[in-house]
Amino acid sequence: MILRSLIPKPSFFCWEISALLTRLKLKKRDKVKAIAFTFHPYIIWLLEERDRFFREELEMEFQNISSIEKYHAHVYFDEFTVEQAKVLCEEAGKRFSLIVGRMHHRPIGPHPSWSCQLAFDRSNHTDLLTWLALNRNDLTILIHPLTGNDLKDHTDYASWMGVPQELNLDVFK
Numbered sequence: 001m002i003l004r005s006l007i008p009k010p011s012f013f014c015w016e017i018s019a020l021l022t023r024l025k026l027k028k029r030d031k032v033k034a035i036a037f038t039f040h041p042y043i044i045w046l047l048e049e050r051d052r053f054f055r056e057e058l059e060m061e062f063q064n065i066s067s068i069e070k071y072h073a074h075v076y077f078d079e080f081t082v083e084q085a086k087v088l089c090e091e092a093g094k095r096f097s098l099i100v101g102r103m104h105h106r107p108i109g110p111h112p113s114w115s116c117q118l119a120f121d122r123s124n125h126t127d128l129l130t131w132l133a134l135n136r137n138d139l140t141i142l143i144h145p146l147t148g149n150d151l152k153d154h155t156d157y158a159s160w161m162g163v164p165q166e167l168n169l170d171v172f173k
Contacts, residue, residue, distance in 0.1 A: 111142070111168075144158040155169065
């Protein structure tokens with residue numbers, strides 16, 4: 001990290017001061033006070049450098065969310081959880097008036113597991129995700145917006161419920 005190279009290493013100074021204080025036969029409490037007093041300017045400088053570093057180096061550029069109208073939730077399942085996933089997806093479709101895709105009994109696209117896609121819009125985003133979180137019963141779900149950049153949608157902008165899975169990103173190249 002850049003910041004680490006800017007900071008002098010205090011270990012030699014600490015050892016030197018500790019040895020000096022030991023020779024003076026100070027009590028432990030007084031040694032701690034003496035070390036803290038000695039390094040007080042160093043600590044203040046370190047905190048100022050940390051704040052400056054984060055202000056300069058980590059300025060964030062925020063995306064405009066108003067352009068995102070649609071989302072996908074991919075419910076992952078296997079031969080043991082296929083019925084559970086089917087019931088979950090059908091119930092979500094009824095409750096939230098969303099589009100329930102086919103139950104894919106093989107990996108498809110970037111998805112490494114069997115899956116079913118739920119397509120929904122911004123109007124039921126919060127309620128649907130809350131409902132899925134409470135009712136997924138250990139199923140893994142990938143949620144992502146549709147921004148027009150499939151790679152970023154499935155990686156940078158994606159959220160997971162359950163255990164994240166490694167996607168086959170080669171399909172986006």
